Amino acid sequence: xxxxxxxxxPLSKPEVTARPLxxxxxxxxxxxxxISAPMLPLSNGRLAAAVSRAGGLGFIAGGYDFxxxxxxLGTLSEELSSARxxxxxxxxxLTPLPVGVxxxxxxxxxxxxxxxxxxxxxxxxxxxxxxFAPDLERGGREAQRQIVEVCKHAGFSVFVxxxxxxxxxxxxxxxxxxxxxxxxxxxxxQYAQGVGVISLVPEVKTMLLEGFKDREVGLVAAGGIADxxxxxxxxxxxxxxxxxxxxxxxxxxxxxxxxxxxxxxxTADAATSTVKTxxxxxxxxxxxxxxxxxDGRGVVTDAYRDHVGGMSLExxxxxxxxxxxxxVTWAGSGVGLVRQDLPAGDIVREVRAAAIKRIKELHxxxxxxxx
Numbered sequence: 001x002x003x004x005x006x007x008x009x010p011l012s013k014p015e016v017t018a019r020p021l022x023x024x025x026x027x028x029x030x031x032x033x034x035i036s037a038p039m040l041p042l043s044n045g046r047l048a049a050a051v052s053r054a055g056g057l058g059f060i061a062g063g064y065d066f067x068x069x070x071x072x073l074g075t076l077s078e079e080l081s082s083a084r085x086x087x088x089x090x091x092x093x094l095t096p097l098p099v100g101v102x103x104x105x106x107x108x109x110x111x112x113x114x115x116x117x118x119x120x121x122x123x124x125x126x127x128x129x130x131x132f133a134p135d136l137e138r139g140g141r142e143a144q145r146q147i148v149e150v151c152k153h154a155g156f157s158v159f160v161x162x163x164x165x166x167x168x169x170x171x172x173x174x175x176x177x178x179x180x181x182x183x184x185x186x187x188x189x190q191y192a193q194g195v196g197v198i199s200l201v202p203e204v205k206t207m208l209l210e211g212f213k214d215r216e217v218g219l220v221a222a223g224g225i226a227d228x229x230x231x232x233x234x235x236x237x238x239x240x241x242x243x244x245x246x247x248x249x250x251x252x253x254x255x256x257x258x259x260x261x262x263x264x265x266x267t268a269d270a271a272t273s274t275v276k277t278x279x280x281x282x283x284x285x286x287x288x289x290x291x292x293x294x295d296g297r298g299v300v301t302d303a304y305r306d307h308v309g310g311m312s313l314e315x316x317x318x319x320x321x322x323x324x325x326x327x328v329t330w331a332g333s334g335v336g337l338v339r340q341d342l343p344a345g346d347i348v349r350e351v352r353a354a355a356i357k358r359i360k361e362l363h364x365x366x367x368x369x370x371x
Contacts, residue, residue, distance in 0.1 A: 030055030033241025038102025045082030047253040054345035064104035080124035100128030132161035163191025178218035185224030187332030205238030226334030228354020251344040
């Protein structure tokens, strides 16, 4: 008997009025909502498809280069086709592709998004677009507003990743459907000045409830979430779902190489084994891509220790050339909980089950308090 495709029903129009916003936007999404972050270059079409097939929402990393005929947009087109193939959705169906695409807005070519990136999205029809890191010093906020507008006009749900309450408010004013509240617990790039997810999410939630009573805006938590307990905690903080990045690096579908996987699996006690700094981009030669408003969390290496000890960047780069142990491995503060290299679908199902189990335990605990 052929396997039923849960996404192939182009004529269905689910009733959304009684549903939480995330499941209204993405009918395949199971609760609690688990989302895989668009990590460049790790989040590919196979990973996104596997997450979505398991009832989560997978995102493909679309990059930051919006120049005509850019290699990044060509790769994105290939990965979107790969996701559609993995989900057994042909190009001829009317079914939207139940994955999203994440874009970084720091590059000077961001003004060409509508010209170059939007046609790729329209051609492949993913359900969501995730935006992050406008260059606030060079008109990036207006560029973000315009991109939100054109994406929504084209029918895409728009996620905007932020690290402050002020940025979240601006994203809602720009028209965002979902706010990704990223705490400094996160791996990879983030706001240089920020707070942990446990403080950020409740304050953003309060802002949404008090400042936008006439709008329904989704809120998902990101940063340091790596298991079911973290997902349950995100819901308790007021989020509608949780984003995991580092956990999906150690999935069989991710684009991580063997050394990256080994480093993630062997790193523990993130309080001392990871660090949030601009040095990671300096040693990689990618500082020009990231304005001063952003830095990133990665695993502590000998290169970083030499930097702290006073070694010049030039000497550090020379010493690090060809030595993968001195390279950057992005990782969040939940990395110590990431051990097994599993299929992404299994990760989604196991984390979701663990979150439900923890929520039930808390319910029992509360019931006991009332006695």
